Amino acid sequence: MSATYLEKLNERQRRAVEHGIGGDGVTVGGPLLIIAGAGSGKTNTLAHRVAHLIVNGADPRRILLMTFSRRAAAEMSRRVERICAQVLGAGSGVMTDALAWAGTFHGIGARLLRIYAEQIGLNVDFTIHDREDSADLLNVVRHELGLSKTESRFPTKGTCLAIYSRAVNSQTPLNEVLRSWYPWVSGWEQQLKELFSGYVEAKQAQNVLDYDDLLLYWAQMVGDPSLADDIGNRFDHVLVDEYQDTNKLQSSVLLALKPGGRGLTVVGDDAQAIYSFRAATVRNILDFPDAFSPPADVITLDRNYRSTQTILAAANGVIELARERFTKNLWTDRQSAVRPKLLTVKDESDQANYIVEQVLANRESGMLLKQQAVLFRTSSHSGPLEVELTRRNIPFVKFGGLKFLDSAHVKDLLAVLRFAQNPRDRVAGFRLLQMLPGIGPQTAGKILDVIATDPEPLMALGEIPAPPKSGPDWASFIDLMLALRKSDSGWPAEIALARSWYEPHLERMHEDAETRRADLLQLEQIAAGYHNRERFLTELTLDPPDATSDQAGVPLLDEDYLVLSTIHSAKGQEWRSVFMLNVVDGCIPSDLSTGTSDDLEEERRLLYVGMTRAKDSLTLVVPQRFFTGGQHAQGNRHVYASRTRFIPATLLQFFETGTWPVAGREASERSAQQIRIDVAARMRTMWK
Numbered sequence: 001m002s003a004t005y006l007e008k009l010n011e012r013q014r015r016a017v018e019h020g021i022g023g024d025g026v027t028v029g030g031p032l033l034i035i036a037g038a039g040s041g042k043t044n045t046l047a048h049r050v051a052h053l054i055v056n057g058a059d060p061r062r063i064l065l066m067t068f069s070r071r072a073a074a075e076m077s078r079r080v081e082r083i084c085a086q087v088l089g090a091g092s093g094v095m096t097d098a099l100a101w102a103g104t105f106h107g108i109g110a111r112l113l114r115i116y117a118e119q120i121g122l123n124v125d126f127t128i129h130d131r132e133d134s135a136d137l138l139n140v141v142r143h144e145l146g147l148s149k150t151e152s153r154f155p156t157k158g159t160c161l162a163i164y165s166r167a168v169n170s171q172t173p174l175n176e177v178l179r180s181w182y183p184w185v186s187g188w189e190q191q192l193k194e195l196f197s198g199y200v201e202a203k204q205a206q207n208v209l210d211y212d213d214l215l216l217y218w219a220q221m222v223g224d225p226s227l228a229d230d231i232g233n234r235f236d237h238v239l240v241d242e243y244q245d246t247n248k249l250q251s252s253v254l255l256a257l258k259p260g261g262r263g264l265t266v267v268g269d270d271a272q273a274i275y276s277f278r279a280a281t282v283r284n285i286l287d288f289p290d291a292f293s294p295p296a297d298v299i300t301l302d303r304n305y306r307s308t309q310t311i312l313a314a315a316n317g318v319i320e321l322a323r324e325r326f327t328k329n330l331w332t333d334r335q336s337a338v339r340p341k342l343l344t345v346k347d348e349s350d351q352a353n354y355i356v357e358q359v360l361a362n363r364e365s366g367m368l369l370k371q372q373a374v375l376f377r378t379s380s381h382s383g384p385l386e387v388e389l390t391r392r393n394i395p396f397v398k399f400g401g402l403k404f405l406d407s408a409h410v411k412d413l414l415a416v417l418r419f420a421q422n423p424r425d426r427v428a429g430f431r432l433l434q435m436l437p438g439i440g441p442q443t444a445g446k447i448l449d450v451i452a453t454d455p456e457p458l459m460a461l462g463e464i465p466a467p468p469k470s471g472p473d474w475a476s477f478i479d480l481m482l483a484l485r486k487s488d489s490g491w492p493a494e495i496a497l498a499r500s501w502y503e504p505h506l507e508r509m510h511e512d513a514e515t516r517r518a519d520l521l522q523l524e525q526i527a528a529g530y531h532n533r534e535r536f537l538t539e540l541t542l543d544p545p546d547a548t549s550d551q552a553g554v555p556l557l558d559e560d561y562l563v564l565s566t567i568h569s570a571k572g573q574e575w576r577s578v579f580m581l582n583v584v585d586g587c588i589p590s591d592l593s594t595g596t597s598d599d600l601e602e603e604r605r606l607l608y609v610g611m612t613r614a615k616d617s618l619t620l621v622v623p624q625r626f627f628t629g630g631q632h633a634q635g636n637r638h639v640y641a642s643r644t645r646f647i648p649a650t651l652l653q654f655f656e657t658g659t660w661p662v663a664g665r666e667a668s669e670r671s672a673q674q675i676r677i678d679v680a681a682r683m684r685t686m687w688k
């Protein structure tokens with residue numbers, strides 16, 4: 001007999017929820033792998049499992065729940081709370097609040113590293129570099145080693161960081177990484193080694209960790225059996241979501257925490273693995289059962305509750321052509337007579353017009369904008385659509401484009417706080433000092449050198465005479481730093497303090513200071529949700545919010561808006577109606593993927609992930625030609641495209657195909673002629 005709150009689950013979901021939990025309360029069961037196809041209720045099942053553990057007496061403080069994003073962790077906690085409230089009533093809040101170990105792998109890693117800092121010889125005040133900071137620091141080291149002046153071109157800082165990151169996350173020797181992924185760089189192996197070892201030393205001297213370090217240090221830490229035991233014993237239950245997108249370091253951490261697999265549950269879908277560019281490996285999920293003896297139990301969820309049968313048939317068709325996979329075909333009882341659309345349009349501008357027209361028509365018939373989404377492979381693909389939406393006054397929010405934290409002013413304000421937190425962080429210090437008038441890179445570098453060796457760097461900073469030309473700004477800067485060091489005003493008052501110091505500089509440096517100020521206020525609001533400065537900086541660096549106010553901005557929550565999202569950022573979400581842009585070769589698969597068969601398989605899965613986000617209606621749009629990137633606004637370089645290779649003719653039966661606008665013969669002839677004799681374009685290029 002199952003508890004009533006489990007009655008809504010299907011038989012397999014319920015088995016997954018109850019695994020290891022007997023009638024007489026909670027026991028710690030053996031390892032469990034839940035293979036959960038798209039829309040099969042993975043989030044629902046995992047939330048029920050956590051709630052069921054708690055209801056049956058598991059200690060929520062001893063449950064570790066790791067998700068792919070912070071948003072997913074928050075969503076999961078909310079669901080657990082709701083279920084527990086149903087069962088336990090008013091008293092459940094105390095229990096679910098105690099579910100303190102829910103977060104991303106990187107976030108949890110950062111917390112554990114602070115707890116165990118002393119034991120592994122790490123300074124507890126470390127700050128975390130995001131990708132851009134890491135690339136900047138790599139660049140400094142690259143200069144210092146003279147590698148930027150080499151005769152033939154040394155790889156850029158971005159490439160260097162990507163190589164470093166891949167080697168670390170996949171636990172693969174450098175020469176192999178170069179051979180398989182960056183063959184054109186293999187001549188630089190020795191220099192890259194030097195660079196990476198300089199980079200590691202610089203990070204240590206400055207007391208900073210980068211993203212990869214959070215996993216790497218954690219893996220090293222649990223490489224010590226007694227520490228591994230100690231950390232593993234903090235948790236009775238470890239649950240991991242989206243296991244298909246974890247990398248080798250993550251799986252090694254997990255296996256070290258729970259070597260026998262007791263209390264370990266992982267959930268994932270190999271057909272949705274889309275993060276190999278971050279060194280995630282689908283092998284983690286494929287190999288999970290046999291990592292234990294006896295092997296882990298496997299429960300497969302293949303009933304889809306999201307999409308109509310016709311949408312599912314098309315998605316199944318696409319993924320059936322994949323090479324290797326665990327997941328069976330999904331099934332549903334949601335019948336529908338309408339097949340997904342595969343629609344050909346002339347170009348990107350028609351694509352935008354079509355989507356606007358459809359989105360508005362859907363809204364007319366009662367579907368909110370929020371229930372509709374437009375998905376694309378790459379952030380830049382939505383450009384023409386964004387223009388059209390703005391022109392027609394249709395509110396939208398874009399996910400997966402420019403991150404909030406990438407904008408200069410937000411980085412500036414964070415640099416103030418980061419430097420106060422860890423004055424050895426040269427990237428933050430360098431940025432901050434140069435905000436002061438009269439201080440350039442050289443002076444900034446010298447100041448940082450002077451304070452670097454002092455045990456109290458901020459006190460040492462206060463003793464430095466004001467640099468010439470910095471005027472009264474220097475004194476107020478020092479006041480701010482000393483105030484932040486003392487932390488008297490508490491959190492989040494400190495960020496307000498930093499902002500009021502920064503505002504005059506913002507106005508001096510930027511013409512559009514007012515718009516930027518709105519972002520800073522938003523940042524301050526976000527800051528109020530964190531206990532202290534350190535948690536705020538850590539969490540924000542690890543999982544930054546999207547969008548800034550000079551982009552689309554996140555409208556007020558009660559406003560209705562259309563969602564624009566990269567497929568990667570659409571992971572785990574669902575909408576009633578989904579449109580996909582540029583379903584053509586070159587976009588998906590992206591012409592940036594290296595063309596190896598692994599890469600192509602991943603692009604195929606991306607299309608599948610996008611298609612399976614749709615509940616009731618799905619439209620794939622195929623523009624016949626589109627403009628290529630990297631040219632000025634009036635440029636006319638374009639390419640002719642063909643439908644993605646992932647939908648070969650054999651799959652057309654699953655779609656309703658058509659063109660838009662439904663043009664008369666005359667009109668289409670005229671437009672064909674326009675394409676052939678593009679006089680205007682010739683005129684424009686005459687003077688180049």
Ligand SMILES: Nc1ncnc2c1ncn2[C@@H]1O[C@H](COP(=O)(O)OP(=O)(O)OP(=O)(O)O)[C@@H](O)[C@H]1O
Pocket residue numbers: 008009010013036037038039040041042043044045269304305306571572573612
């Ligand atoms: N037992 C069930 N009965 C009815 N509806 C369900 C059941 N389980 C899940 N659902 C519904 O199915 C949809 C998909 O669930 P969920 O978001 O948990 O899927 P998912 O497996 O995480 O999907 P994906 O991996 O594709 O992101 C949701 O709308 C959810 O409410």
